[in-house]
Each structure stands twice: as structure tokens, then as C-alpha cells.
Amino acid sequence: MSRFQPLSAYEGSLADGYRLLPFRFTRLDGDDYVLTNQAGEFIVLDRITIEKFVRHDLPAQSPVYGDLKSKHFLLDADSGVAIDLLALKVRTKLRRLANFTGLHLFVVSLRCEHSCPYCQVSRQSDDKIAYDMSIETAEKALALVFRSPSPALKIEFQGGEPLLNFPLIRHIVERAEDINRDAQRNLQFVIATNLALINDEILEFCKTHDVLISTSLDGPSDLHNKNRPRPGRDSYERAIAGIQKVRTVLGRDRVSALMTTTEASLPRVRDIIDEYVAQGFEGIFLRPMSPYGFAVKTKSYNTYDTERWLKFYFDGLDYILELNKAGHFFVEHYASIILTKILTPFSPGYVDLTSPAAIGIGVIVYNYDGEVYASDESRMLAEMGDHTFRLGNVHKHSYQDIFLSDTLLTPIEESFAASVPMCNECAFEPFCGADPVFHHTTQGDFVGRKPTSAFCNRNMAIFRKLISLVGQDDDARRIFLRWINP
């Protein structure tokens, strides 16, 4: 077992200069580079200054010396508490790891009355036996939920359309509350639904049991209905009516919406944002298409590349900043998650942007048929016939079997960003994450080659843009601070 030297062992050479503290640097734009330390604090410098700094040629009178010192990039004779402070910040950043699995997804039915071409999972079928979760399976899954040490447990009902199996949702919520009388966790429920089937009985149940609603809204009526076909071609009208009903019965903040970017969405980011504003949402999550399930089978996934999506995203971000500068508070949620990592000591634990990867240890999926998957994307991959991330079955395997299996531990260990080629030296690593499921799907291994990774290219471009805005646009920086400290 390794031991660590006392602090005094490192202080010998400080009398006549400074020592470097660990940091990474990556080119930002032109001659500017971003430097980040172990806790994710950053500073932007030109290359000549970095060279001087690393070669110990930076004088203490230099204008950047104080910044480098205060942000823990160097240690000199009078920075005695720097190591303690940096260690505290590192510990704060990583504290969520000890909580283990907090998000538990129950796929209560794979059936759906929509037929969205970009959908990753749903089935057009009336066969309840084949595609609905049984009470027995739900009971086994619930027992696993409460084996997690996490003080906060979120149970999210997914589909297909989960409201097609509402009796099981009712059963799971009531059983979980029973168990929780002894377990005493912070328990939360979410139904991810298209709202087409919402009714007064369901809403009353949600009100009684404090259930949140998450729905889909792809944009204005014509775009939403094109993306999300259903009998009657009224998906948008039902979603909007449903949102209003939920707000009336449960409260304004009890319903959130997610959008998916199709090729038809690309030229219409302002329309999409305007729709969210018109419907009274205070933010939007601009999301690219995922490379799983029917999105691949129907060729929806490959209709646009990273470059086109980034143009869509940055156009949207610029427009959202315009709205905020005009006095309308409105958040882009993906940027907000990243900015929390960039500007605070905290890590929001967003599944796609965590390292070690959140598969299993942050999120787990109990599929309708009792199979357990490492993430939502893992079960979508399984619908394509690839069961790489199937961890076991609630009827056959124990908690230990599932969470200590090589099927889970190998991809987590191999994809750990701090030890992955290129990520291990990337200044954006503290803000980024490991996504072994994406890289397995798109490149055939858990790590992936980062120079050609769409995940890497997309996120690096966003990190660069956000850090540039923070440094160069005072208004944008003020807006970002409001987003992360509302």
C-alpha cells in the first residue's frame, strides 16, 4: 500500500523560488491556452508565459504570478495552506462518488402509442405480457434500489410510454414509500411521459405522492408533430394540454421538458427556444441525437454530424444570451451543468459528464423483462441486440453479482478519464466525463480514440466556447453566475 510523504518533504526548494502544483493545459484559441488544476480551477495564459512558468522563469512580480498562486498552480515560501485548500477542493469535487447509485430507472412498459423515428426503444404493440414489467419483477428491483447506500434515491419511470402501465407505477410508488418508512432516504419519483395519456386520476395520484413529471417538447407544433408522430397527429396539442394540466394540479415547477434535435430542428433553434419561452419554461436542454436503437435503424442518427449540431447549439446559446441580456431569465441546462463545474467547487453528477463513468454507480436500469442494465443508453443498445452492458437479472442475481461484475467494473476502470490517452493530459478533463457506452457503440471499445470521438469533439468545442465567454464577455459571465446561483 502506498504512503504519502509529509508536507515538509516538498518544501525544501521553496526558499528561492516556486514549485509547480499539478496542472494541465490545452490550446483554447489562437495563442491562448487554458490551464486547469486538480480541482478544476482554471486560468487562461499565452504559450510564452506557460513556458516561462514551467521553466521556473516567471518572476514573482509578474502580473499573472498572483493568479497562479491564488488558484493553486504554484507553491512558494508563503503559501502554507495551499495544499490543504487544494485537497479540500478535490475532495468536494469527488464527494458524490461515496453516495453510489442515486438514480434508478424502471422501464415499466416498452409499449408506446407514438412512433417517433428517433426513438431509441419503444414498441408499437398491445402485447402487455411481452412488453410490460410484472409486479414480481418490480418487487425484486425495489429490493435492489434500497440496497444502494445513497441517502437520496430517485426512481424514474421510463418507457416506451410508462403511463400505459400506470397500475404498476402506483404499486411501485406505494411499496417504495412503505419500505422507506424504515429506510429513511430522501425519496423522489419522476414519470417520463409524453403526456398523451395523462388524466385526472393519474394527476391526483402524483399530487398525493409528490411525483414529478418529465415530458418531451421538440419545438413548435409543426416540428414537434413531425418529429413525434402518433395516431391523430396531435402529439403537440396533447403535450401542451398535459403540461397545463400538470401545472394546474401539481404546481408550475413540477413539470419539465426535454427536446431532441432532429435534422428538421437544425435551422430552427430560435423557434424551439421561443416555444419553450412561450410555454413558460425557464430553460431548455439542447440535446443531440443519441446513436442508439431506432435512431440508428431508421437512419435518424446519421442525418447530421457534430459540426452541424454545434452550429445549432452555439446559435441557440447566443440567442439565449440575447434573451437574458434583454432581461428574460432563461437557462441552457447543458451549459449550466458545465459552468457549475467550471466556476464552482461542486460537481452536479450529470450522468454523461462524470468520471469515473456513472454507469451502475450513478444510474441503473431495471428493464421491463427483469434484465438490469448499466444505464439508459445500455438498454437502448440492448434493443439493437448488443447486450455488452447487461449486468444481470433481478430474478437471478444478487446485489453483489450485479455491482461487482466485470461487466460493470471493466468499462468503468478502462474508461476512467484521468488515465485515458489524451484525456489524462486534457485541461478540460475536470469538466468532462467518461462515456464507455457511447464509445463502445461508435468506436468499438470502452475508451475510444479521442481525436475522432464525436463525444470529445462536441464537448471540447463547448468547453472552449464557455471558457472564452466567461473570460471575454462580462455580461455573459454575470448571466452564467445567475444560472448556477439562481
Place this chain on the structure above:
Amino acid sequence: MAGSRDAEANRSANVVAFSTEVFSLDVIKRAAYRIADIAVVDIDAKPGEIVCTLNFHHPQTDEDAQRLINDFKLEVLDQDLRAAIAKETEPMRNAILGYAFSKTGLQGK
């Protein structure tokens, strides 16, 4: 750039050589990996120099090829700097992580 030379006779083949007095093989390999989206790099370690041949994935004009070679040289410089940082800060990196987890009960005795 000190420590590197373009092989004049092989300019069309995009060859650049680095002195082993200045750069390590590990640094060159890391830089080559970084440009894997643009080119595959053949690395030939000879006495006194490391010769890199950049095989671009797509045809490049002479001007673009030269710009990409210059980017590669800059990447080698960056990697060399990163190696210097990693070497100097390795014990401190471990110390900080040790302090960070000092109250978790996960440390060795």
C-alpha cells in the same frame, strides 16, 4: 523550431525529424496520437533522431500540409512541456490526493 528539421528531399511525403537530444520518443508518440483525426504518423527511431512521416487522411495542398506539420511540431513542444510538468509534480499530485482522502478511511496504514 530547435530540435527538429524538415527532411527537404521528402517534403512532399510530409516528413519531419526530431533530435533525440531534445525530445523523447514518448513525447513524439503522444503528439502523434493527438493528430490521429488528421493523419497517421509513422515513427522511425534512428540514432540521434526520431523521424516522423505524416500520412494525411485526405489530400492537402502544400500550404495546408505545411500548416499541419507546424501544428504537429507545436504539439510536440506542448507534449514536452507536459512531460516536464508531470515529472516535477508527480509526488505533489499523489500528496494532494492523499490529503483529499485522508479522512475517508480509504488510505493505507
